[in-house]
Amino acid sequence: MRKSLQKIVLAIAVTGTLHIAYAADPKPEEEIRYRQSAFNVIGRNFNALGAIAKGERPYDQAFAVKTAALLELLAPLPFGSFGPGTDKGALNKADPKIWTEQAKYKEAAEKFQVEIAKLSAAAKDLNSLKAQVGEIGKTCKGCHDDFRLKEARQ
């Protein structure tokens, strides 16, 4: 109970607002696993569109639009699981800068959301899909370069 209260106080301090957690308060290791899971599903599905963009897989409009819709819904999920105290608890590559450089981290995460939001429309046409996959890829790389460690740590 005391730990939950500390977390709420920390959450208010970091975000300036109080988010009520309705689900059972997830443990740091659960948060780490969840964000890794969401990134894994995002990664494989984004790579499928990347293969189309690179000409390694034929363009199929229905598949591209459906995958874009999935990616758009998935995109915010991992970023909800980088709360205070979730830097440790399981092997993970999150750079401590995520918690010490919150403004820069949030800006990087926001860029990804902005570009992902354009994917559903772009997926309707091969050329626009190629261009948008490139734009999204840059935001992935930007955030990984700045906020993902090379080696996982406990």
Place this chain on the structure above:
Amino acid sequence: MRKSLQKIVLAIAVTGTLHIAYAADPKPEEEIRYRQSAFNVIGRNFNALGAIAKGERPYDQAFAVKTAALLELLAPLPFGSFGPGTDKGALNKADPKIWTEQAKYKEAAEKFQVEIAKLSAAAKDLNSLKAQVGEIGKTCKGCHDDFRLKEARQ
């Protein structure tokens, strides 16, 4: 190469059709991680609707409909990663019966897809959401009872 060919032959034998894998042939440990990731994201989001159904979280139509859309798109994903040779390679709880009782396993997986497909419509109203969350929950439990081991194995 020989192993890939064996996999294709096995895939034809099991599914009766030939699915060409466009992405780089994923390793068993990647398939295990992917299906676990997809189930993890499905689980947390389904539990959020479960909390609404149980009255632990207030009903919010926009949230419920969006989460239902996400779940519908996620639902088929893990079942694409139980191919031949993916029973081992990383810690996992997949029961070997998945590969020896394919017809029964596919029937169980199909039940989940059928009920998930009704969730978007049901999410528009609290009472129908409650009922449909119950129906989906039964298909989760059914498949877990029959095809998920209690302890993970390598």
